[in-house]
Amino acid sequence: MSDGRTPRPGRVRAPFARRRGPMVPGEGPLARVPPVLVFVAVVVVFTAAVILGGVVGALLLGLLALGVAGLLAATWPRLTPGARAVRVLVLVVLVAIAVGLVFR
Numbered sequence: 001m002s003d004g005r006t007p008r009p010g011r012v013r014a015p016f017a018r019r020r021g022p023m024v025p026g027e028g029p030l031a032r033v034p035p036v037l038v039f040v041a042v043v044v045v046f047t048a049a050v051i052l053g054g055v056v057g058a059l060l061l062g063l064l065a066l067g068v069a070g071l072l073a074a075t076w077p078r079l080t081p082g083a084r085a086v087r088v089l090v091l092v093v094l095v096a097i098a099v100g101l102v103f104r
Helices: 037-053 056-077 082-100
Strands: none
Touching: 037 056, 037 082, 056 082
16 A cells, blocks of 8 residues: 555655644654653763763764754754754854864
8 A cells, every 4th residue: 555654665754744733842753752861871982971071072973963953954944043042053153163173
């Protein structure tokens, strides 16, 4: 059947492919991840990146920056201009630290 509800053989469906309309807080793919776990993971990766330094540290910070950019893109329509500015500032600072680690 190709009515849009069942995938054709060989096609992989995204977990939220059937979802249409705005995402409701608490229903996204990260809704079940404990915030404390995310915070601890970010602190550990950031600390490891700064301690390691060089290209390896910059790559770790680059991964964090990609995560921040992805979350920023996903939440952009729902953010106020002030919240957008703060999140963009965090992203810029993270990228600046990563670039600084490369030349350290």
